Amino acid sequence: MIVLDKENNVFTLHTQNTTYQMKADEYCVLLHTYYGPRIRSGDLSCLIQYADRGLSPNPNEAGHRRDYSLDTLPQEYSTCGVGDFRLPSIEFEPEDGSRLADLRYVGFELRKGKYSLEGLPSFWGGDEWETLIIFMEDAASQMSVELFYGVLENCDLITRAVRVTNRGTGVVRLRRCASLCLDFQNDGDYDFITFDGCHALERNLNRSPLRPGIQSVESVRGTSSHHHNPFVILCERQASEDYGICYGTALVYSGNFLAAVERTQLEHNRLLLGINPYHFCWTLEPGASFTTPEAAMICSPSGFGQMSRQYHRAIREHLIHDPLQGRQRPVLINNWEATEFAFNADKLVDIASSAAPLGIELFVMDDGWFGTRDSDLGGLGDWTVNENKLPGGLKALVPRIQKLGMSFGIWIEPEMVSEDSSLYRAHPDWVLGPPGRPHTRGRSQLTLDFSRKDVRDHVYADLRKVLDSASISYVKWDMNRSLTDVWSAALPADRQGEVFHRYILGVYDMLDQMRQDYPHILIEGCTGGGGRFDAGMLYYTPQIWCSDNTDAVDRLRIQYGTSFCYPVSTMGAHVSAVPNAQTGRSVSIRTRGVVAMSGTFGYEMDLNNTTPEEKKLIREQVAFFKEHYHLIQRGDYYRLSDPFQGGPFTAWEYVSPDRKEALVSLVTGTTHASPAFRTLRLKGLDPALCYRINGEGRWPGDMLMNAGWPIPMSLFQDDYQAAQLYLTTM
Ligand code: GLA
Numbered sequence: 001m002i003v004l005d006k007e008n009n010v011f012t013l014h015t016q017n018t019t020y021q022m023k024a025d026e027y028c029v030l031l032h033t034y035y036g037p038r039i040r041s042g043d044l045s046c047l048i049q050y051a052d053r054g055l056s057p058n059p060n061e062a063g064h065r066r067d068y069s070l071d072t073l074p075q076e077y078s079t080c081g082v083g084d085f086r087l088p089s090i091e092f093e094p095e096d097g098s099r100l101a102d103l104r105y106v107g108f109e110l111r112k113g114k115y116s117l118e119g120l121p122s123f124w125g126g127d128e129w130e131t132l133i134i135f136m137e138d139a140a141s142q143m144s145v146e147l148f149y150g151v152l153e154n155c156d157l158i159t160r161a162v163r164v165t166n167r168g169t170g171v172v173r174l175r176r177c178a179s180l181c182l183d184f185q186n187d188g189d190y191d192f193i194t195f196d197g198c199h200a201l202e203r204n205l206n207r208s209p210l211r212p213g214i215q216s217v218e219s220v221r222g223t224s225s226h227h228h229n230p231f232v233i234l235c236e237r238q239a240s241e242d243y244g245i246c247y248g249t250a251l252v253y254s255g256n257f258l259a260a261v262e263r264t265q266l267e268h269n270r271l272l273l274g275i276n277p278y279h280f281c282w283t284l285e286p287g288a289s290f291t292t293p294e295a296a297m298i299c300s301p302s303g304f305g306q307m308s309r310q311y312h313r314a315i316r317e318h319l320i321h322d323p324l325q326g327r328q329r330p331v332l333i334n335n336w337e338a339t340e341f342a343f344n345a346d347k348l349v350d351i352a353s354s355a356a357p358l359g360i361e362l363f364v365m366d367d368g369w370f371g372t373r374d375s376d377l378g379g380l381g382d383w384t385v386n387e388n389k390l391p392g393g394l395k396a397l398v399p400r401i402q403k404l405g406m407s408f409g410i411w412i413e414p415e416m417v418s419e420d421s422s423l424y425r426a427h428p429d430w431v432l433g434p435p436g437r438p439h440t441r442g443r444s445q446l447t448l449d450f451s452r453k454d455v456r457d458h459v460y461a462d463l464r465k466v467l468d469s470a471s472i473s474y475v476k477w478d479m480n481r482s483l484t485d486v487w488s489a490a491l492p493a494d495r496q497g498e499v500f501h502r503y504i505l506g507v508y509d510m511l512d513q514m515r516q517d518y519p520h521i522l523i524e525g526c527t528g529g530g531g532r533f534d535a536g537m538l539y540y541t542p543q544i545w546c547s548d549n550t551d552a553v554d555r556l557r558i559q560y561g562t563s564f565c566y567p568v569s570t571m572g573a574h575v576s577a578v579p580n581a582q583t584g585r586s587v588s589i590r591t592r593g594v595v596a597m598s599g600t601f602g603y604e605m606d607l608n609n610t611t612p613e614e615k616k617l618i619r620e621q622v623a624f625f626k627e628h629y630h631l632i633q634r635g636d637y638y639r640l641s642d643p644f645q646g647g648p649f650t651a652w653e654y655v656s657p658d659r660k661e662a663l664v665s666l667v668t669g670t671t672h673a674s675p676a677f678r679t680l681r682l683k684g685l686d687p688a689l690c691y692r693i694n695g696e697g698r699w700p701g702d703m704l705m706n707a708g709w710p711i712p713m714s715l716f717q718d719d720y721q722a723a724q725l726y727l728t729t730m
Helices: 303-318 345-358 393-403 422-427 453-468 492-517 536-541 552-562 589-596 612-627 630-633 701-706
Strands: 002-005 010-014 018-024 030-038 090-093 104-112 129-138 143-152 157-166 172-184 191-198 201-209 215-218 231-236 246-252 257-263 269-275 281-285 287-291 294-300 330-335 362-365 407-412 475-479 522-526 543-545 571-576 599-603 637-638 647-656 661-668 690-694 695-701 720-727
Touching: 002 104, 002 637, 010 129, 018 589, 030 172, 030 294, 090 157, 090 453, 090 536, 104 246, 104 536, 104 690, 157 281, 157 303, 157 661, 172 215, 172 246, 172 294, 191 215, 191 257, 201 552, 231 257, 231 269, 231 303, 246 536, 257 599, 281 492, 281 637, 287 599, 294 303, 303 543, 303 637, 330 345, 362 475, 362 492, 393 407, 453 492, 522 536, 552 571, 552 589, 552 647, 552 661, 571 589, 589 599, 589 661, 589 720, 599 612, 630 647, 630 661, 630 695, 690 701, 695 701
Parallel strands: 330 362, 330 599, 362 407, 407 475, 475 522, 522 543, 543 571, 571 599
Antiparallel strands: 002 010, 010 018, 018 030, 090 172, 104 129, 129 143, 143 157, 157 287, 157 294, 172 269, 172 281, 191 201, 191 231, 215 257, 231 246, 246 294, 257 269, 637 647, 647 661, 661 720, 690 695, 690 720
16 A cells, blocks of 8 residues: 655555655655565654764755764665765666756656566565655766565565656766665664575575675676576564564566665665666666666565565565466476487487376477587587487377377577578677677587577577477577676667666567567476576566585575575476486485475486386376465465575475465585484474374474474484475465
8 A cells, every 4th residue: 555645745655564665855865764564654763763864974964063064864766976875776877978867856747557667577466565666866967766666465575676767958878877776874783685695506594694884795796596596685683584573675677686785874774676787778868768677575574484475475476477377387307307408219219218107298308409419519500300219200209109198399599600501601790799709608509699680680580490399399499608808799888788687678678578478388497407497587487497416405505595585486406317417416306306396396217217116106206296386385484494504404394375274395514423312393384283294193283383393313314314394284
């Protein structure tokens, strides 16, 4: 609910559990007055204190009022060069070379429903949303700024975006434009939580206390990256899974980002999230606008668990587009880890044949089916079937898969080209990078200039021929390198600062086209695993390959970190062969299954190489997953332990909305002699109900949550044992 106090220019955004407020004061400066647990009403600007601080300047209209300074007041969208020395939200340069932005409030608009952002992914929905637009301007440069707010009450979600328009007569260069600025006047000690890592070890949770100055994570790789995620949390020092105030902020964007938080001279905190100013410069001709990506904030008054569940609900119901419209997504088998590039049609059919009787429904043909792609040294860009491997093409292969009762999916990597390809030989100027400078390779490949429509159109036309040539129900859209040599032949020298952003807009444009042309196709995103696991990609690809690391033990951490923002239904997770290709570790098929079914379940191995006992277990796993699909994919998700603490087990839980059903999964750590007796305390159950566990016993909900479930000692008799408890009410 958005409440307006027009007389005092106070704007209050209420969600179910939170309140967010801003106020335009007597100088039309837009002050941020509050964000936190819900407060019934009122003008909260009484919380703001004024004091004369040495070396904090005063706006001209304040005269000699020295206690009024932009340097100390909480700003809704921070300015640049006119008295606020903290992180600026915006920076632009008119023709006179000044870099000053003094934004003042000029008006507002309130609408039912959700705003949308042309060419950019964003949360969507109907009248359950409200939109507030605040208009601001910098009078001297005639730059206008619109701050968009979308409010989705039941998810405690507030989305934000910014549109800047040049209303003057000269050209303006926009050098920085954050999607979100959050000033906290409370001086409590805060922690900054980020999700960091590397290829095959993404989204490790890191928590550090804020210290004076700026702390930040960013990507300059052209992707949101494996290395840092565009989702960060600010929280009270004592915040935990179930306690304390925390603020999640997610950028709905897949390119370079910057998430920075500054602890100021007054021990206040400012968080900024948006496109990374690194190599960013957008030219605004008179009348032109620039729109930022969207940012999505959720505040939880009661710990991380509640924040995550709200993000999960919002992403499932208002961000992804589900081509299956609520029907179960198929359990899949992918040939990559089994064959890499060494396969032919018979081998693929052989793998599919071993999977179909076990209940696996979708066969995915991974990299290596096209052009001269026999290794990762060549072939990218030539999207025609390699008939040496697949005689008769997809027309011959797909019916063989379908005959097994399975549907068919295919791998593509549209943004890339190999030097050893017909496409590159014909169009060497289509890759990123200026002429006369040797190209930097990544995985031996170059990047096509996806900021160019002509390049995209050519690639897409080739892909369409493939997608039209057979019955295809799934596409894995991969992208396997960081961007370098970022320069486009299609733009003049003074607009090269637009290429990074135009590239990702181009990716979105093609994904959107594909989604519209093939609404039945389930697109899984992938960037060398989880290098673009972000809310931007999720708008187009309802699931994303979580990591190239399929080791069940490493996956416990990767999926744990991912779960802070992103729901289980978005995490691509497969059982693969042991010893694991990335870690060399061997864990049982049971444990691998329990971990992988906490995602979009599938297998990535040659099931012909499994024993009859393993096959039996796989059949049971697939059946179990399908039976409990709704609970796993739609239930409320509870983290029961933190795998980064190296404790004796990792556990998590799904609870149905009516709390009559729950599923608990548990994986133990490395074993030791004389293990201690352990109990596992569950969450989210109905304290007044009694539950059966795996059809047995009578377990009161309050007992399971307060005293816990005694973990059988047998689970600690070997490394990495797994258990699942299915709870139903009596
Ligand atoms: C990337 C993906 C893998 C696989 C290979 C194929 O690494 O993450 O899953 O598709 O490419 O080359």
